[in-house]
Amino acid sequence: MRFLTKLFLCLAILLALIPVTPIFADAKSDYEYQYGQYRQNYIEYTLLKKDFLANPTLDNQQKAVLAAKQTISSRELAKANYAEYLLSLISSSNVTYAPINQIIQSLTSAKVYYTSEEQKSQSIVTPADLKTFTADYIANVIEPDRSFRTGDIAYKISQLVNFQVQLKNSLDIILPKLATPLSTPLQTKINDLQTQGNDINTMVDTFTNKLYSDEQIANIDSENYFSDKSETIKKIQTLQLKWIDSLIDIDVNYAHS
């Protein structure tokens, strides 16, 4: 007995000495975990609901309500984490671009909404509670859910803007390195770059502002909502590549000589 006590004491001391490993979980892994939980709970909910509909006993009802409650809770957490994931992606671009602020705001509001709904779902006890909760939820969740679609596009826009900032900074670094007075062909190249840079900026602004138009908002739930936006992003990317090719040409042939 004394030996066991000593052994237990030694183990307790050993465990206390082991440093606690910090767990760094990013927004993506949080979201993936919560979405996995939701899928698992959803399967359980569908099975228990089938059982209840086939055999509507009080016990089956309670089991189905509890499974529905857990599914709703994990669903709201998964949505909140997805909103956070999108926000983290946008902020990772390290740009302050006012036209997407509205989308960022809607994502933030959506995250708050889902979190509050998750807390609200804890009060579900009866089938009537569940019915009321879901009816309210369906009526109010449209806007928060839409923020995922615009949030995805805002993430791409933030990346494009980040590239624009870097491209402009690159030109600003190269210009003082050039031998003055600038030759006419070189001056033409620089002027073209500045003009093309402004054109791309205008294109990004137009694209972003168009997202808030009535036409786009009306079309936001359609299947082809992303297709034309993807094409526009591709066009902007092509222009940026053309721009940087010209910049590299100046850098290699003029700035290094």
Next chain:
Amino acid sequence: MPIPKLEITNPQAIELIGKIRSGEIFTPILAWLKKNRWYLVAVGVFLVLIIALVIGKKLSETAQTPTFTPPDIETITPTPTTTVQSSYSGLKKNIQDLNTDLPDPYIPTFDNNIDLETSVN
């Protein structure tokens, strides 16, 4: 001192000396040589060749081996070119790597209508 006169009295020796003086003793030798003269010539030639080979070998060993050096071929030396690498290539790659497909990241699907009334498919 006067040299004493050598007088040969042995009849066999006298006979042998007589044969030598008359050349009679050489007659069988000459006959043998005459008979085998071509063999002797062949052996002589062979010996001469062997001796020539031995002498040639000795001479070649003493003489230094000539080293063959090929004539210089005119080689073309490439002109050194300095490739200037732009420091903005990395930025170009970042732009190229941008995934323009939407939605990215993929938007998960959720069932917003969770209740106990409608049937589940």
